[in-house]
Amino acid sequence: MRTRLLALGMTVTLMLTACQPQTVTVVPKQQFQEQTLSWIHHFDEEGARKWLEAGTQLFAKQHPPYAFTLTGVDGGNYMSLLRTRVISNNMPDIYMLDNIEAAQDLIHKGYAMDLTGQPFLSQIDEKFLNGVKTADGKIWALPIDVNGAGVIYNKDAFAHAGIQSPPTTWPQFLAACEALQKAGIIPIAAGYKDSWTLTWDIAADLLANQYAAGRNWIVDIEAGRTSFADDQIHFKDILKRYGERLSYVNIKPFETDWNQAQGLLAEGKAGMIINGTWTVDGVKSKNPASNLGLFAFPYSNNPQDAKFGLKSTGGIVINPKSPYKEAALQTLELFASKEMGTIFQTKKKALSVIKGLPNDFDPTYVELDETYIQTGKTYDWSSLPTDFVNQDLQKVFVNALTKFVIDRSHNVDLCIQELDQAFDRIRKPSK
Incomplete structure (x- = not known):
């Protein structure tokens, strides 16, 4: 979709072929721009959506040629939608995957960029990279949470x-x-x-x-x-x-x-x-x-x-066939930063995989940390x-x-x- 941007903060509801609703949030620029990256996700929770919106708005501010269209899809139909998009050659520029092993077909068909060796991966706690690797050691997604x-x-x-x-x-x-x-x-x-x-x-x-x-x-x-x-x-x-x-x-x-x-x-x-x-x-x-x-x-x-x-498996995936793949890589670099990790923990109320962030950002996770993580009962x-x-x-x-x-x-x-x-x-x- 390369359409004229909607008004600030506007959300619209589209209908899938299967009659399942999608929530679309357009992250706008001050004026019309052609270079709009599409991002499909399955986040239902408000905090996760706010994290996505905050990150894409920050990127758009730092990189004036770019804007984003965020499309939220029902989790039960998410993978079916992606596979339908593959068939119609209409994959988004960026999307989420929960499990790399369960999405091998998307990788084999060339819709996931090999991220191995990308500098921003050094910001991720190394043990959490195992969940985005295939057996050959290649990394296919930027993990986001535990x-x-x-x-x-x-x-x-x-x-x-x-x-x-x-x-x-x-x-x-x-x-x-x-x-x-x-x-x-x-x-x-x-x-x-x-x-x-x-x-x-x-x-x-x-x-x-x-x-x-x-x-x-x-x-x-x-x-x-x-x-x-x-x-x-x-x-x-x-x-x-x-x-x-x-x-x-x-x-x-x-x-x-x-x-x-x-x-x-x-x-x-x-x-x-x-x-x-x-x-x-x-x-x-x-x-x-x-x-x-x-x-x-x-x-x-x-x-x-x-x-x-x-566990941490899956995360943010780039479509290498996207005309904006370089901008998508820069987007992942931003989302791998401590700044976005802090926003993630604050908004999404979940443990980030980014190095150097505390586990006591929310009382719920203090209990998890003290009772299970610190005692090795995981x-x-x-x-x-x-x-x-x-x-x-x-x-x-x-x-x-x-x-x-x-x-x-x-x-x-x-x-x-x-x-x-x-x-x-x-x-x-x-x-």
């Missing part, structure tokens, strides 16, 4: 329910749910109207068990080298725990969207959300005074198993995917979880049987 998978909780709601400290075992977790429920508080907020939250509701449990028992599990399932029934990572127990806690979610979770679920936690009407650390930004955007905490999902009876998963899930690359398999997985939730008996064996049958049908080569 994402965690666990439980986000409202400390005031816990105090009201008489819960003195976060649970560290599965029985303690169920006891906390009971205490919240008795206090008239929804124990767990679920926004299943946005289907991606289904997979993230079990991600903390799934990732911890993959890390402990089968780090190639999703890849092996997808390739047919193992099955759900083989129970390599104790998937039956993961589903069983999921079924046990479903009685503690809000009523009509499929009529509740992600924003509404975050609102429940922000207002203290719910005690917990099981998801990623980006939830902190979403909740605090709705209520900056929210008194939040983070704790590891306690999937076993052993408190030592309650480790918080942290694990790195950089190499652990949460989704299947084959979108047909991913849809089957989400549909199976949906059926499992709706089924009041939460039949674990039936869910596993139907998953294996459906996966076998999709993987079977056509004659």
